[in-house]
Amino acid sequence: MKHKLLTILLTLVATLCLALGLTACNFGSSGNTDNDGSNSEQNGEQTPEHIHTYTVDNVCSDCGAEWKYTEGLEYEFHDKDFFEALKNSDESWKNELEDYPYDLSDGAYYVTSVGSASGDIVIPYGHEGKRVFGVAGRTLRNFDPENKIKTITFSGSVALVDLCYEQIEKIVFDRKSSASGYMMFFGENQSLKEIVLPDHMKVIVNHAFQNCSGLKSITIPDSVTGIGDSAFYNCSGLTSVTIGSSVTSIGDRAFYDCSGLTSIEIPCRCDLDQNSGVHGLRRT
Numbered sequence: 237m238k239h240k241l242l243t244i245l246l247t248l249v250a251t252l253c254l255a256l257g258l259t260a261c262n263f264g265s266s267g268n269t270d271n272d273g274s275n276s277e278q279n280g281e282q283t284p285e286h287i288h289t290y291t292v293d294n295v296c297s298d299c300g301a302e303w304k305y306t307e308g309l310e311y312e313f314h315d316k317d318f319f320e321a322l323k324n325s326d327e328s329w330k331n332e333l334e335d336y337p338y339d340l341s342d343g344a345y346y347v348t349s350v351g352s353a354s355g356d357i358v359i360p361y362g363h364e365g366k367r368v369f370g371v372a373g374r375t376l377r378n379f380d381p382e383n384k385i386k387t388i389t390f391s392g393s394v395a396l397v398d399l400c401y402e403q404i405e406k407i408v409f410d411r412k413s414s415a416s417g418y419m420m421f422f423g424e425n426q427s428l429k430e431i432v433l434p435d436h437m438k439v440i441v442n443h444a445f446q447n448c449s450g451l452k453s454i455t456i457p458d459s460v461t462g463i464g465d466s467a468f469y470n471c472s473g474l475t476s477v478t479i480g481s482s483v484t485s486i487g488d489r490a491f492y493d494c495s496g497l498t499s500i501e502i503p504c505r506c507d508l509d510q511n512s513g514v515h516g517l518r519r520t
């Protein structure tokens with residue numbers, strides 16, 4: 237019992253640090269990626285006419301389609317009290333949890349490690365009858381210790397994704413994902429070349445992609461209303477940025493030191509004059 241309490245406390249502290257945008261995690265070593273997975277492609281096949289509604293059994297309740305996920309991942313369960321405590325710990329979490337489209341009264345799972353899984357990784361919608369709420373990579377700092385994963389594909393039930401300091405080349409979210417993903421961190425991942433963000437995402441949090449120097453382009457979904465401070469700080473490989481139509485604020489130094497970026501189209505609703513986030517860039 238004591239151990240369990242300690243674990244919850246530690247997780248809360250880690251989450252608080254995360255919420256504050258602190259970069260407390262270790263610097264990951266860069267390494268070779270030599271593993272070639274294949275099942276992420278299958279999950280990308282969704283017709284525009286039908287948006288699957290996946291259950292915790294990873295099956296669409298409308299058409300019976302299966303979400304093919306990677307076996308062998310390791311999970312940690314958090315009960316209702318954990319999410320209540322999370323909600324009270326931070327205003328952002330309060331917003332996220334109140335908007336989370338699934339019932340958390342039975343608790344939910346975090347993916348904590350790749351475990352025995354190999355190849356590219358597909359995160360499930362559910363695990364043992366409960367939602368998969370997030371990927372607590374930075375909390376454990378061992379999501380991909382051998383740097384073998386090239387691609388991670390996410391289901392739509394995740395809200396927390398922490399892949400700071402990992403060395404992953406491609407991250408794909410199910411575009412129809414109903415969870416907004418309020419807290420998503422990918423910073424300090426120099427291998428990251430490509431990311432497809434979920435359609436319901438609301439904010440790009442502070443430091444979300446800081447120092448992701450391998451990232452070549454980014455399309456910010458139309459659902460996103462704000463881009464946080466230093467969100468793309470020192471993304472020197474970035475040559476193309478598409479900002480969605482709902483963005484109304486761009487944080488301080490959001491695109492600072494993006495030396496590969498020569499122009500950026502800013503939606504007219506953003507007040508550039510009061511914003512140093514696009515320092516050195518021209519409005520097109």
Ligand SMILES: [Zn+2]
Nearest residue numbers: 288296298299
């Ligand atoms: Zn379906």
